[in-house]
Amino acid sequence: MNRQEFQDYLRKKIMILDGATGTELQKLGMPNNVCPQQWVLEHPESIIKIQRNYIQAGSNAVYTCTFGGNRLKLDEYGLGNQVIEINRKLALLSREAVGHEHFVVGDLAPTGQFAAPLGTLSFEELVDIYKEQVKGLLSGGVDFFVIETMMDIQEARAALLAVKESCDLPVCVSMTFNEDGRTLTGTDPVTALITLQSLGADAVGCNCSTGPEAMLEVLYSMSKYASVPLLAKPNAGLPKLIDNKTIYNMDAETFGKYIPSFIDLGVCLIGGCCGTSPEYIAQISKQTTGKKPIPPVNRKISAVTSSRKTVFIGSGNPLTIVGERINPTGKKKLQESLKNNDMDEIFDLALEQIDNGAEILDVNVGMPGIDEKETMLQVVETLIGSAAAPLCLDSSSPEVIEAALRIYPGRALINSISAESKKLHKLLPVAAKYGAMFILLPLNDEGIPETANERIKVIHEVYSKAQDYGFSKEDFVVDGLVMTVSSDQKAASETLRTIDWCSDEFGCNTIIGLSNISFGLPERSWINTAFLAMAISRGLTMAIANPSVDLLMNIKMACDVLTGRDKYGRRYIEHFSQSDFLHKNESNNNLPVKPVTEQIYDAVVKGNKDGMIPLIKSAMEQNIQPGKIVDTLLIPAITKVGDLYEQKKYYLPQLILSAEAMKTAFEYLEPYLRKANADSNDQKVKIVLATVKGDVHDIGKNIVSLMLKNYGFDVYDLGKDVSAETIVNTAKEVGARIIGLSALMTTTMVEMKNVIALAKEKGLDCKFMIGGAVVTERYCQEIGADGYAEDAHQAVKLAKKLSV
Numbered sequence: 001m002n003r004q005e006f007q008d009y010l011r012k013k014i015m016i017l018d019g020a021t022g023t024e025l026q027k028l029g030m031p032n033n034v035c036p037q038q039w040v041l042e043h044p045e046s047i048i049k050i051q052r053n054y055i056q057a058g059s060n061a062v063y064t065c066t067f068g069g070n071r072l073k074l075d076e077y078g079l080g081n082q083v084i085e086i087n088r089k090l091a092l093l094s095r096e097a098v099g100h101e102h103f104v105v106g107d108l109a110p111t112g113q114f115a116a117p118l119g120t121l122s123f124e125e126l127v128d129i130y131k132e133q134v135k136g137l138l139s140g141g142v143d144f145f146v147i148e149t150m151m152d153i154q155e156a157r158a159a160l161l162a163v164k165e166s167c168d169l170p171v172c173v174s175m176t177f178n179e180d181g182r183t184l185t186g187t188d189p190v191t192a193l194i195t196l197q198s199l200g201a202d203a204v205g206c207n208c209s210t211g212p213e214a215m216l217e218v219l220y221s222m223s224k225y226a227s228v229p230l231l232a233k234p235n236a237g238l239p240k241l242i243d244n245k246t247i248y249n250m251d252a253e254t255f256g257k258y259i260p261s262f263i264d265l266g267v268c269l270i271g272g273c274c275g276t277s278p279e280y281i282a283q284i285s286k287q288t289t290g291k292k293p294i295p296p297v298n299r300k301i302s303a304v305t306s307s308r309k310t311v312f313i314g315s316g317n318p319l320t321i322v323g324e325r326i327n328p329t330g331k332k333k334l335q336e337s338l339k340n341n342d343m344d345e346i347f348d349l350a351l352e353q354i355d356n357g358a359e360i361l362d363v364n365v366g367m368p369g370i371d372e373k374e375t376m377l378q379v380v381e382t383l384i385g386s387a388a389a390p391l392c393l394d395s396s397s398p399e400v401i402e403a404a405l406r407i408y409p410g411r412a413l414i415n416s417i418s419a420e421s422k423k424l425h426k427l428l429p430v431a432a433k434y435g436a437m438f439i440l441l442p443l444n445d446e447g448i449p450e451t452a453n454e455r456i457k458v459i460h461e462v463y464s465k466a467q468d469y470g471f472s473k474e475d476f477v478v479d480g481l482v483m484t485v486s487s488d489q490k491a492a493s494e495t496l497r498t499i500d501w502c503s504d505e506f507g508c509n510t511i512i513g514l515s516n517i518s519f520g521l522p523e524r525s526w527i528n529t530a531f532l533a534m535a536i537s538r539g540l541t542m543a544i545a546n547p548s549v550d551l552l553m554n555i556k557m558a559c560d561v562l563t564g565r566d567k568y569g570r571r572y573i574e575h576f577s578q579s580d581f582l583h584k585n586e587s588n589n590n591l592p593v594k595p596v597t598e599q600i601y602d603a604v605v606k607g608n609k610d611g612m613i614p615l616i617k618s619a620m621e622q623n624i625q626p627g628k629i630v631d632t633l634l635i636p637a638i639t640k641v642g643d644l645y646e647q648k649k650y651y652l653p654q655l656i657l658s659a660e661a662m663k664t665a666f667e668y669l670e671p672y673l674r675k676a677n678a679d680s681n682d683q684k685v686k687i688v689l690a691t692v693k694g695d696v697h698d699i700g701k702n703i704v705s706l707m708l709k710n711y712g713f714d715v716y717d718l719g720k721d722v723s724a725e726t727i728v729n730t731a732k733e734v735g736a737r738i739i740g741l742s743a744l745m746t747t748t749m750v751e752m753k754n755v756i757a758l759a760k761e762k763g764l765d766c767k768f769m770i771g772g773a774v775v776t777e778r779y780c781q782e783i784g785a786d787g788y789a790e791d792a793h794q795a796v797k798l799a800k801k802l803s804v
Helices: 003-012 021-029 036-042 044-057 071-075 080-098 123-139 152-162 189-199 213-224 252-257 261-265 278-288 332-339 344-355 370-388 398-407 419-433 452-467 493-506 514-518 524-537 550-562 568-580 596-606 612-621 626-646 652-676 698-712 722-733 750-761 777-783 793-800
Strands: 059-061 103-108 144-150 171-175 203-208 231-234 239-242 245-248 267-270 303-305 309-314 322-328 360-363 391-394 413-418 438-440 474-477 509-513 542-545 686-689 714-716 738-742 768-771
Touching: 003 768, 021 036, 021 044, 021 686, 036 044, 036 080, 036 152, 044 278, 059 080, 071 080, 080 103, 080 123, 103 152, 103 171, 103 750, 123 152, 123 509, 123 612, 144 152, 152 171, 152 189, 171 189, 171 231, 189 213, 189 303, 189 309, 189 514, 203 267, 203 398, 213 231, 213 261, 252 261, 252 493, 252 524, 278 370, 303 750, 322 344, 332 344, 332 686, 344 360, 344 370, 370 391, 370 652, 391 514, 413 419, 413 452, 413 474, 419 438, 419 542, 438 452, 452 474, 452 493, 452 542, 474 493, 493 509, 493 514, 509 514, 514 524, 514 542, 524 542, 542 568, 550 568, 596 612, 596 652, 612 626, 612 652, 626 652, 626 698, 626 793, 652 698, 652 793, 686 698, 686 722, 698 714, 698 738, 698 768, 698 793, 722 738, 722 750, 738 750, 738 793, 750 768, 750 777, 768 777
Parallel strands: 059 103, 103 144, 144 171, 171 203, 203 231, 231 267, 322 360, 322 542, 360 391, 391 413, 413 438, 438 474, 474 509, 509 542, 686 714, 686 738, 738 768
Antiparallel strands: 239 245, 303 309
């Protein structure tokens, strides 16, 4: 099935997918603690029976039993060297089950690890891991691919690129969202949708995590911006433990009543996830009989994304400020930082600009004496973990732009693509591949056109070429080409004419590099601000500027009100109610350097681990004792991070990076602390942590471990798939006051009860805390645990409470 055939099918017919596989395999005798892929290959009749049952119930397509078929997952069972063959055989089994009249979908799922900067895997390693699995599934003859249960947008991107770089088959991407409406790493549904459909996904949606009612809310937010079909695979409600078995609380008939609502939202592919069975698929079939899919509207969206935020451009939205300050030109401090691979200044410039109103950050590292490509990658990797704002990637080198786009976990803006042959033919296909927006710079090999009419000709030329790659006018922003008015009196008027034509006749968004207009003149902020107001009146939608200049930002806010872009003046009122603008300098360059104590606190809050050790050394040189650094700086800072996380102002990436910064500080201070506490009787509270037997998911548990260590607990992390005997014996041996248990799967959470029962049988006097995606407060009470924590921050608070 090619991509066009896939889209044609979904215009005519709703595709019914299958339901849960793992629980159906368990009904046929699969034990909890085995590799499902290996067990199925040893019992091929099991998957054939299950998938034929789904086809008989109404499924048009079944997923291959390869959810855990990537190298990292198979390595846990010593099967990592058999990835291609295992995936090939499992695809062939699905084909045997359903024949050629129905579709076999190659199933890719999470690896269980994060890519840098959140984890240790490089992005290319992640892509290669998925390419290996894709190769096996292709050799088994799958019809198309689905990337499912994705909790991290970067991992979803890696898998999507792996498929697209391996074949031309259609590929769907299905994310999983928490109760707060975001993925584990903080991506909201709209941001996920725009990122993935821009990157070339043929369908986008969600599965797992929730029942149908909550999933409808997620899909509703996606539906307003979807230009591709939507996919849904909800759970059968929420799990409960009854007679030591996991039972979902929604029956098939109730589940089926939600199906028409999914179809009304534009869901064209629908099936079931955890807790569903052929009975549920039969209800989907019943509810979709005679219904036609609602094909997606061919929406054109001007928006860029980071992993955690979408910025919409134009269409009545306020003027978008692109912060210009991450550019080494004329900045000696930044130049030195880049030469020394020191990201402190990058951190500060990024967060300062965001605080002052920049919604996008321009990133340019071009300067002599450095490897621009490697430096750009380092800066991008730094910013994607710490700053929520989307990035505008700025370089004269197509190779640098391409390298940055590849690792960027969102839809970036390219600065820029012109009619210069070097850029036009190299960057347009790159922008198309990675789904980026771009700034259209109206200059060509002959140089900078002086008049608006000449610039308009170049705009038409670039647009004509861009259409060949599928770009529309919403996918780029025209640069009005601001030249300095001190050397050309007509420069301002020609730029304004260009903006006017783009807004009123051509119909596209526009941007200017504002500071160019005043080059060579005194008191430049007056010229810049006056010109900005004039350009906004002509329809300007974006400006590359310094958001630290109050005069400029205040006029921008006023213009948004006067042009109707700020409804009811809400942003204007908020801006001035929060700012002491009469007493602020126009630049922060003259502000005094913060004391080292404040810098250490900020380094933890901002997650700046690279700058931590020099700050700690500096503090100790000033005779600030290690214990005081911990008690008055590090602990309060990580507590602040926890508060921000609880308030939904921080998400998992910031939590991890701050924890890593804290860990870096502790590791450096530990010898000094040990020496200072040699004669102390203070004892750390000992905690044993483990993911229970049969469960090989440990991302959440690892984060909890890191956070607990940072709060001074003595943590014994036993890893994953740990037996009750090992957990209890270790706790007894080390004298643990708390045992922490984690489980991600409904089939393994019952093992928590066994651990608690064994500990009580052996007379252990300790507390139990539990957590994991499927675990609830009610389950905690049912099994006799002392507390439940839904995330790492709550786990720390609970551990403190239980250790009193």
